[in-house]
Amino acid sequence: MKGVVRVCLLALAIVAVAANSEANKKHKKHSPPVWADIYTVKFDFKIPYVSEYQKDPVVNKFEVWQDTKNGFQRVVKDGLETILCLVDADAKYTIYPAKDEYNCMKTELGSGPSGPTRRLQSVAAPGAQLRVEENDEDEAESAPASVEKKKKISEVLTFVMPDLTEKRWVYQGRQSMEGLPKDTEMYEYDLKNGDMKQTYRMYVSADGTPLRLWQLGTNLYTGGHKDVYISDFYDYAPQKKAFDESVFAVPEWGNCPKNDAPPESAHTDAHGPVDAISRAVRRMTPATHYGDAHYDAFVHRHGRRHRHSAEYESRRAEFHSNRARIEAHNEAVSRGESRHTHTLGVNRFADWTSEEYEAMVRPPGRQRANVAEDPAVGRHRAALGNGMVPAQLSWKGTDADSPVKDQGACGSCWTFSTVGAIEAAYYRQKGRQQLFSEQNLVDCNWVKTNKGCYGGQQIDAFHFIFDENKGLATEEDYPYRAVNDFCKADSVPKVPFTGRMVLVEGGEEPLKEALASKGPMTVSVDAGDDTFR
Numbered sequence: 001m002k003g004v005v006r007v008c009l010l011a012l013a014i015v016a017v018a019a020n021s022e023a024n025k026k027h028k029k030h031s032p033p034v035w036a037d038i039y040t041v042k043f044d045f046k047i048p049y050v051s052e053y054q055k056d057p058v059v060n061k062f063e064v065w066q067d068t069k070n071g072f073q074r075v076v077k078d079g080l081e082t083i084l085c086l087v088d089a090d091a092k093y094t095i096y097p098a099k100d101e102y103n104c105m106k107t108e109l110g111s112g113p114s115g116p117t118r119r120l121q122s123v124a125a126p127g128a129q130l131r132v133e134e135n136d137e138d139e140a141e142s143a144p145a146s147v148e149k150k151k152k153i154s155e156v157l158t159f160v161m162p163d164l165t166e167k168r169w170v171y172q173g174r175q176s177m178e179g180l181p182k183d184t185e186m187y188e189y190d191l192k193n194g195d196m197k198q199t200y201r202m203y204v205s206a207d208g209t210p211l212r213l214w215q216l217g218t219n220l221y222t223g224g225h226k227d228v229y230i231s232d233f234y235d236y237a238p239q240k241k242a243f244d245e246s247v248f249a250v251p252e253w254g255n256c257p258k259n260d261a262p263p264e265s266a267h268t269d270a271h272g273p274v275d276a277i278s279r280a281v282r283r284m285t286p287a288t289h290y291g292d293a294h295y296d297a298f299v300h301r302h303g304r305r306h307r308h309s310a311e312y313e314s315r316r317a318e319f320h321s322n323r324a325r326i327e328a329h330n331e332a333v334s335r336g337e338s339r340h341t342h343t344l345g346v347n348r349f350a351d352w353t354s355e356e357y358e359a360m361v362r363p364p365g366r367q368r369a370n371v372a373e374d375p376a377v378g379r380h381r382a383a384l385g386n387g388m389v390p391a392q393l394s395w396k397g398t399d400a401d402s403p404v405k406d407q408g409a410c411g412s413c414w415t416f417s418t419v420g421a422i423e424a425a426y427y428r429q430k431g432r433q434q435l436f437s438e439q440n441l442v443d444c445n446w447v448k449t450n451k452g453c454y455g456g457q458q459i460d461a462f463h464f465i466f467d468e469n470k471g472l473a474t475e476e477d478y479p480y481r482a483v484n485d486f487c488k489a490d491s492v493p494k495v496p497f498t499g500r501m502v503l504v505e506g507g508e509e510p511l512k513e514a515l516a517s518k519g520p521m522t523v524s525v526d527a528g529d530d531t532f533r
Helices: 002-029 048-052 118-123 145-156 280-284 293-302 309-334 354-361 413-430 438-444 458-468 508-517
Strands: 038-046 059-067 072-077 081-086 091-098 101-107 170-174 185-193 196-204 210-217 227-238
Touching (some): 048 227, 293 309, 413 438, 413 458, 438 458
Antiparallel strands (some): 038 227, 081 091, 091 101, 170 185, 196 210, 210 227
């Protein structure tokens, strides 16, 4: 009987191996869907976590008109924000509500998180500019001209759906997923970035219609923090002929710069203009130029793009210069020979010049509020005497500690920092927790420093709450939507606030005393020192 069992087990093993082999062959033979050159599609972008602390979920509705063949794209978010990409004009127009009117930002195509734009390099010190050529004549074409042209066009358009013909997307067969048809087919992309594992899954129907993009990782649309993001696609419609030119016309109501106006610099930092939906997916595609193991590893991790080999060499040299400076700094700290106690590490700015970084975080025309010189800002006076400040203190877990929120695909961190301090102050005064509205600030607090989803500063947000608006709406009455919208302050009730901002000066000890006597506060860090880069 033992021999029979062994034979049976062997037979089962052979059958299993054969089945797996057939499945693998089937997967290898499977042809992924190819999106049409010209199409329209709609999708709902969701962040499930927000529903844990907010009654109304964040669901952004997108409509897309895409013409990869001729280099045109129009993306509309919630019927409010519009992105127009015009390849021949090398221009991207981002039109968005700004309190009670439309604003428009014109940027060059290709501006985004992968590296300094040509415009950004031009505003840096001339001596620090890296050589950038318009034509990459030293690169040989590896594909037919028509295919190469389509690929280049798709790379500069706003990301909508992943290209499943790329090798990184692996066919996983038919998968069941709640809310999708039974015959759904799934493609998966696994990425390990250091200790962080990220997984992306694209679901399509049996006939190749896009259904859902599920993300557990960095947001492919904006490059935002790791989270679960879901895009449900519908009304996908390939087009047999090009769209009418009016679809991609720059609207007069958008208050956009004239066609011959130069583009602004654009980047993803919260202190300046950013693309509403960046092309972060490009950071994960293979680089063309290589040759230096250390720099190539950096390029792969951060998705740097080089227009030609000369720029590769220039950036490589800058990378090693900054890397040597980082190592020297850390060595001095370890030997106790530095006034600093912190260490540095290589990040995505390691192949930027100091002038380029400065031009990004402090772009021309961008004003910064000086808290210390603001006459409306008071100075904190200690309420606890020496020896009364506890050695340890944490507000975590109390009602002064608001739930962790999610800003989504919107550069509104300044509103969350401001509202967090307001919520803590409200608890200290009233003895109960109340969540307030970040969206109220995003929509209504448009001043020289504060630009909704494109960044801002807390000091002018407090001025808005105390001086202009005389209060703030609750989260329930004015829920967060992660999009620039028109101000609704006049039609939404608000909780009145009186008070003022108080600046804590003098170092760590006064800060500890203020935390104990006044409660949680909003904090900004001066990142002007080059060691912050």
